[in-house]
Amino acid sequence: MKKLFTYIRPYYLQICLQFFIKFTGTIMDLLIPWLLSYIIDYVVPQGNIKRVYMYGGLMIACAVVAIIFNIIANRMSISTSRKITKRLRHDLFEKISMLSCRQTDDFTLPSLISRLTSDTYYIHQMVDRMQRLGVRAPILLLGGIVVTLTLEPVLALILIGTLPLLAVFVFFVSKKGIRLYTDAQLAVDKLVRLIQENMAGIRVIKALSKTDYEKEKFDNVNQEVVSKDKKAGILMSSTHPVMQLLLNAGLTLVVVVGAFRVNAGLAKPGTIIAFLTYFTIILHALMMVTRLFVMYSKGAASARRVAQVLEAPEQMNLIESQNTPSDFHVEFRNVFFSYNKIKDNLCNINFTLKRGQTLGIIGATGSGKTTIINLLLRFYDVDSGEIIISGQNIKSIPKEILHTKFGVVFQNDFLFSDTIKENIDFGREICEDKIKAAAQFAQADFVMEKEGGLNHRLTVKGSNLSGGQKQRLLIARALAGDPEILLLDDSSSALDYITDAKLRKALRRDFKDTTTIVVAQRISSVMNCDKIIVLEDGVVTGYGTHEQLVNHCDAYREIYDTQMGEAVSGRKQHA
Numbered sequence: 001m002k003k004l005f006t007y008i009r010p011y012y013l014q015i016c017l018q019f020f021i022k023f024t025g026t027i028m029d030l031l032i033p034w035l036l037s038y039i040i041d042y043v044v045p046q047g048n049i050k051r052v053y054m055y056g057g058l059m060i061a062c063a064v065v066a067i068i069f070n071i072i073a074n075r076m077s078i079s080t081s082r083k084i085t086k087r088l089r090h091d092l093f094e095k096i097s098m099l100s101c102r103q104t105d106d107f108t109l110p111s112l113i114s115r116l117t118s119d120t121y122y123i124h125q126m127v128d129r130m131q132r133l134g135v136r137a138p139i140l141l142l143g144g145i146v147v148t149l150t151l152e153p154v155l156a157l158i159l160i161g162t163l164p165l166l167a168v169f170v171f172f173v174s175k176k177g178i179r180l181y182t183d184a185q186l187a188v189d190k191l192v193r194l195i196q197e198n199m200a201g202i203r204v205i206k207a208l209s210k211t212d213y214e215k216e217k218f219d220n221v222n223q224e225v226v227s228k229d230k231k232a233g234i235l236m237s238s239t240h241p242v243m244q245l246l247l248n249a250g251l252t253l254v255v256v257v258g259a260f261r262v263n264a265g266l267a268k269p270g271t272i273i274a275f276l277t278y279f280t281i282i283l284h285a286l287m288m289v290t291r292l293f294v295m296y297s298k299g300a301a302s303a304r305r306v307a308q309v310l311e312a313p314e315q316m317n318l319i320e321s322q323n324t325p326s327d328f329h330v331e332f333r334n335v336f337f338s339y340n341k342i343k344d345n346l347c348n349i350n351f352t353l354k355r356g357q358t359l360g361i362i363g364a365t366g367s368g369k370t371t372i373i374n375l376l377l378r379f380y381d382v383d384s385g386e387i388i389i390s391g392q393n394i395k396s397i398p399k400e401i402l403h404t405k406f407g408v409v410f411q412n413d414f415l416f417s418d419t420i421k422e423n424i425d426f427g428r429e430i431c432e433d434k435i436k437a438a439a440q441f442a443q444a445d446f447v448m449e450k451e452g453g454l455n456h457r458l459t460v461k462g463s464n465l466s467g468g469q470k471q472r473l474l475i476a477r478a479l480a481g482d483p484e485i486l487l488l489d490d491s492s493s494a495l496d497y498i499t500d501a502k503l504r505k506a507l508r509r510d511f512k513d514t515t516t517i518v519v520a521q522r523i524s525s526v527m528n529c530d531k532i533i534v535l536e537d538g539v540v541t542g543y544g545t546h547e548q549l550v551n552h553c554d555a556y557r558e559i560y561d562t563q564m565g566e567a568v569s570g571r572k573q574h575a
Contacts, residue, residue, distance in 0.1 A: 025066045114192050330389055523560055
C-alpha cells in the first residue's frame with residue numbers, strides 16, 4: 001500500500017477538496033432527522049404553522065445541498081481514481097517492459113498480464129470507493145453516534161455497546177480476506193496462462209480433435225478460480241448478515257427501552273423518531289463500511305501484487321568498462337550461463353567474429369543455440385565470462401544503444417494486425433524506399449503482388465500469409481534498419497531451398513559489412529558461413545569452417561550425412 005500512496009500524493013489537494021465537499025453534503029444529511037425531531041417536539045406543540053414551513057424549508061434545503069454536494073464529490077472521486085489508475089497502469093506497463101527476461105520468467109507472463117488488468121481494476125475500485133464511501137460512511141457513523149448521544153444518551157449507550165463486537169468481527173474477517181483474495185488472484189494467473197496457451201494453439205487443438213480435452217482442463221482451472229473466489233466471497237459476505245443481526249438486536253432494544261422512557265415522560269416522541277432515523281443511518285453507514293472492507297481486501301491484495309513488480313530491482317545495471325581497440329566485432333570469452341543456476345546451459349563458449357563475417361550455429365534442440373542469441377542481446381547476463389562488441393563489454397552499453405546495433409529474427413517471432421509496411425517499419429519511421437529494398441533483399445517479392453502492396457493489411461499473427469512469407473517479412477523487418485549485427489534464429493526453416501539460397505546470396509552481396517549469426521537446423525543454411533559452431537548440451541563440440549568440421553567433427557559429419565547424403569560426404573573426404 002505504501003507504493004500506492006506515491007501515486008495518490010500528487011492528488012492530495014484535489015482529494016482534500018473532494019473530502020470537504022463530501023463532508024459538507026454528509027453533514028446536511030445528518031441535520032435532516034434532527035430538524036424533524038425539533039419540529040415534532042418543539043415547533044408543532046406551539047401551533048405556529050409558519051415556523052413549521054420554515055424548518056420544513058430548511059430540511060428541503062439540506063436535502064438539496066446534500067444531493068448536489070454528493071454528486072460533485074462523486075464525480076471528483078471518479079476523476080481522481082481514473083487518473084491515479086491510468087498513471088499506475090502506465091508505470092506498471094513500462095516496468096514490465098523493462099524487466100529482465102529472468103524476472104519475467106520468475107513472475108510469468110500470465111501473472112504480469114493479470115496484474116496489469118484485473119489487479120489495476122481492483123485498485124481503481126478501491127481508490128474510488130475509499131474516496132466516495134471512506135468519507136461519508138465514517139461521518140454518518142460517528143456523526144450519528146454523537147447526535148444520538150446529545151438526543152438520548154441512555155438509548156445511545158445501547159447502540160455503542162454493539163460497535164466493539166462489530167469492529168472486532170470486521171477486523172479479523174478483512175485480515176483473512178486479503179489472503180484469500182491473493183490466492184484467488186493467483187488462480188486467475190493460472191487461468192490466464194491456460195487461455196493464452198489455448199488461443200495460441202487453437203488450430204493444433206482442433207486439428208488433433210482435443211477440444212473436449214482442453215475444455216476439461218479449462219473447467220478444472222476455472223473451477224479452482226470459482227472455488228477460491230467463492231471462499232473469499234463467502235467470508236466477506238458474512239459481515240453483512242452478522243452486522244445486521246447485531247444492529248437489529250440493538251434496534252429492538254432501543255424501541256423497547258424508548259417506549260418505556262416515553263411512557264415514563266423521560267423522552268419525547270420526536271426524539272425517539274429521530275433516534276430511530278439516526279439508528280437506520282448508522283446501520284447503512286456500517287453496511288458501507290462492510291463494502292469498504294470488501295473493496296479494501298481486494299484492492300490491498302492487488303496493490304501488493306502490483307508493488308512486487310514496480311519494486312523489482314534493476315538487474316541489468318551498467319558497469320564501467322573501457323573501450324579497448326579490437327580487431328574483432330563480436331567476441332565471446334569463456335562464457336558460462338545457467339537459467340536455473342543449477343545446471344549450466346552454456347559451458348565455456350569462445351568465438352570471435354570480424355566485421356562482416358558470418359557465424360553459423362547448429363545443434364540439436366535444446367543445445368543452447370538460442371541462448372547464445374539471448375546473451376548477445378543481453379536479455380540475460382552471463383554467469384561468468386565476457387561478451388564484447390567492438391572492444392566494449394555489452395554490460396557497459398546502455399540497452400537503448402545496444403539494441404539498435406541488431407537486426408533480429410527470432411525463432412517464434414510475430415506479426416501485427418497491421419499493414420505490411422508498418423510490420424516492416426515497426427515504428428522506426430523508415431522511408432518507403434528502404435522498406436521496399438529490405439523486402440527485395442529478403443526475397444519478399446510477393447509483397448507487391450498483394451492487393452495494396454505495402455499497404456496490404458495482415459490479420460492477427462499474419463495468419464493470411466504462409467509460413468515462408470511470414471519469415472521473409474520478418475527478415476525484411478530485420479534488414480530494414482541496416483543493422484551492424486544480424487541475428488537469424490532458425491529464420492529460414494519454412495523457406496524452400498531455392499529461396500533460402502537466394503536469401504543467403506543477397507546477404508553476402510548487399511550486407512558485406514554486416515556481421516551475421518545464423519542459428520539453423522538445416523546444414524545448407526550454415527555450410528557457407530565463415531565459421532560454424534556445433535553445440536551439444538551447451539558445449540562446443542566443433543568450431544571451424546564447413547570443410548574442417550566435415551573432416552574432424554563427428555557430430556557435424558553425422559548431421560551432414562543425414563541431410564546431404566553419405567555419398568556427398570564421402571567425396572568431400574576424399575577430395
